[in-house]
Amino acid sequence: MEQTLKKKDQKQLNKWLNGMKAFELLYKASRDGCSNTVFHQKCDNKGPTVTVFYNTSDCVFGGYTSVSWDSTNTYKVDPTAFLFRLYFKGSNSPKKYPTTNGTNAIYGHANGGPTFGAGHDIHSFNGTVALSGRSFPLNGSMAPGTTYVMTGDNAATLACSSLNCYDVEVYSVKDGSVLNEDPWRPVTDSNPKVLKSEIETYSPIDGVKVGRVNILLVGAVGAGKSSYFNTMNSIFRGHVTSQACSGSAEHSLTTNYRKYKVRSCETGKPLKFRLCDTRGLEEAQGLDASDVVAILDGHLPDKYMFNPAVSISPDTPGYKKSPATEDKIHCVAFVMDGCSVDVFPDKILQNIKAIQQKANQRGIPQVIILTKVDKACPYVEEDPGTLFYSSAVSELVEQVSQLIGLPRAHVLPVKNYEKEMELVEDVDVPALISLRQMLRFADDYLYNFLDEEED
Template sequence: MRFSIVTTSLRILCLQNDLFFLGRFKLKLLYKASIHGFTGAAFHQRCDNRSPTVSVGYNNSGFVFGGYTEQPFSQSGQYVNDDQAFLFTFDGENLIKYPVTNSTYAVRMMANSGPYFGETLVLVNGSQAVTYSNPGNYYNFPAAQMHGNDLNMTECEVYEVEGKSWRTVIWESEKRKELIEYIKSYKPTVSSVTQPRVLLIGPVGAGKSSFFNSVSSVFRGHVTSQAISGSSSTSLTTQFRSYSVKDGREGKPLPIILCDTMGLEETKGAGLDIDDLSSILNGHLPERYQFNPSAPLHPEAHGYRTSPGLKDKIHCVAYVIDASKVSIMSTGLEEKLDAIRRKVNLMGIPQLVLLTKVDEACPLVKEDVRNVYKSGYIKDVQEVGSRLGVPLSCVVPVKNYSEELELDMNCDILLLSAVLQMFLSNGPELWILLHYCDF
C-alpha cells in the first residue's frame, strides 16, 4: 500500500491506477470541516501556504468531488495562475477529471470561503456547509455528473500531496543546451580512450537500436534512423555494430561509442549467445561480426582481435529494458540477464539500466513525457534495477523516437540525461584508470 488515508471514499479514488496524482505519493490531512469547522477562517488557518493540495467535498447524494491545485492557498483575494489545476468527480468506480480551461483564473484566494476554484466551484462557500457551482467559467463540467445538483455538503477535506515527484528534472530549453554542451565537451582522463564504449544489452524489441538512433537525432537536429530498428519477434540486429554519435551530419564524433548487439531471446540457441559476451566485453569482436547463436566466436574467426587495446574494450554496460514488459518478463530472459550480470560484475564494468517505452507502459507518460517521474508505475518498474544489481540512481527512463517526425525537447532531456549518466554515475573512467596499468 502506497499511503494511508482517513477517508474510505478518497482512498478508493486515489487507487485509480495513478490517474489522480500521476504517481507515488502520500496524502497528509490538513483540514476536515466536521472537526475544524465549516468556516473560511478554519480552512485558511490550517491550509494557507501549503501545496500542492487536493480538496474534496462530500454530499448526502453520495458524490465525491473537488479540485487539485499546485498553488499555495492564501487570503489575498486575488486569482492565481495554475495550468496543472483540475476539478474531479468520483462515482465509486470511475474518476472523471475536468482540466482548467483558463489557467489565469484557476484558483481564487477568498478569506471567507474554503477551496475556491475560479468562479466555478467553491467548497465551504461563504463559511457555510454548502457548495457553490457555476460550470463554464474557467472549468467545464456537467453539474449533474459532478455533484448531482446536491449542493449541501456533509464533509470537506483538504489534503497536502507529499512526494509528488520522485526525481527532479528541469524541463527547460536551457537545460537541454547545458546537457548537450557538457556531452560535447566531455574529455576522458586517459588519452588513449577518447570515446568510452557503452554496450547496449537487452531483449528483442526493447529499443537498443532505437536508443542510438534517438541520441543521434538529438545531435543531428532532426529525427534520423541510422541503425536498423523496428518491431519483430526476433532480433533485427544480427551484427555487432559500434556507432559513433556525431555533432551534426558532418560534425566531429562525440566522446562516446554505443555498441549494439543481437537481442536476447528466452530460448536456448536463439538471440545473443552468452558465450559471445566475454569476447565483446574484452574487445575481441571485430566490427560487423555476424552473430551465430548456435556457434559463439572463436579465436580463429576472421577479424578476431587477439590483443585488443583499452580503447577496444567495453567501458560501461547499459541494460535496455522495455518498461511495459517488466512485469511479464519470462524466467528464461531473467536467467540470461542474471548470467550476463554475473559476467559483467566479475570484470568490474559499470552498469546502468535504460527503461524504454515508458509512454507505452503508463498512459500518463503517453499524455505528457514530463509525467515520467510522477508515475507510480514507472517508479515501481524502476526497481527492476535491484534484480540486475544496479542502484536505483542508475536506472534511467527514456523515450525513444519511434513515430515522431519532429524532435521534442522533453524527450531530448531524458535521452541526454541517460548519456550523461553513462559518463558520470557509473564511473567508466574509474574502470579505465584501474585497468590502464595493464596496457
C-alpha cells in the first residue's frame, strides 16, 4: 500500500519548510494498524516528521515537528513546529498555523498517537482504534488555538471537527535536492537541433579504416542499457520507439549481442556509430569479464546468442579470429541506475573493475551513463530541464565518479524515455550531450591508434 500524500501537497509542504525535502513514509494506520505501540515503534527517534490526517469529511490536515517523537510523556520545545490544512471538504485550501513560542509543541504520549500542543491542539488517539467500515473513529480530541496560532480558524474550519479518519500517515522529513542558480555542469550547446545535427554529420577521424565507431553498453540488469538505446533511437527517429527489449526482470532481457544502428529520420541512413548492447551483469550469472574481452577485441558477430553456462572461446560459432579495427570497441559506457548507487552489489562492482582493467590495457576510453536521475530529484522528475541545476544530481555524479574511479566529466547523467509518449526536448538534450561526448572519446581512441600506426 503506497503513501497517499500527493506530489503537489509535498510541494506545498516544501514551501512552508523553506526548502526541498524528501518525505519517507514511516507509519500508515491502514497498513500498520491504528495503535500507539506500532506508531511509537515506527516513528520514535526518527527526527523531523510530518503527520497527515485524512478524515471522512474530505479534509486533509496535520502537523510538522523538527524534533523526534518519543514515549516519555513530556512536552517538547520546537519553535519551527506548525499545524497545517491542505484540503477542506475536498477543495484545495492550504494554510499554515505556526506555534506561538515553541513550548509544548508536541507531547510524547506513551499511550497515544501523534499529539500536538498543550490542551491538546490535536491529540490523535489513545491505545488501539479498530477499523469501522472504511475509517478509524479516532478517540482523541481537537482544541486548536492553545499552542498554535489559528488566525481565526478552529476545529470546524480546520477539519470539520472530525477525527473520523480514513488514514493517518507519518512521514520522515529529510533534506532533499535544491536547485542551484548556476548549472553545476555548464552546457553551451543546449539546442537539441544543433546537437542532433552535430551527431548526424559525425564521421570517424581520417586516416583510420573505420567507417563507424562502436560504443559498448555494459551494466547491471535493469540499469537501463536497452532503454538508453531506445532513447537515442527515439530522438533520431522523431518519435518514441521501443526497438530494443527493455523493462524489469530478474535476469537480463538482452540475450543477444547487438550492434544497434541508429538511423536519421530525414535520410533513413544509419549514422556512423553503433550502440552495442550486451547481457546485463548479474551476481550469479550473466556477462563476465572474459566474455567482455571477446567483445572489446571485436571477436563477436552481431546477434551472437549468449550462453551463460559457456564462456566465449575461439571455438564459439561465428567467432572472428582476425577482427578489423572497425569490429573493435572504441568506447565503453558503464550504465548505472542512479537509484541503486548506495546499494551497488560488490560482485557487480568487481565485474566492472575487471572490465575497466581490460579496457585500460587496450586504451579504450570509458564513461558512465547515469540513468534514472529523475528519481533522485523531485525537481528533475517534474522538469527534466533542471537536471544540470540539481544539487542531488551533482552529488550523485560525484558519488559515482568516486565509486567507479572515473573523472566527473566522464559521468553523464540522463533520463531515458520511460513514461513519455512523445519526445521532450529537455529529455533529449542530456542524452545527446552524452552521445556526443562518447563520440569524441571514440575519436581519441582512434587518434591513439593512428599515432601508433604512424610510429
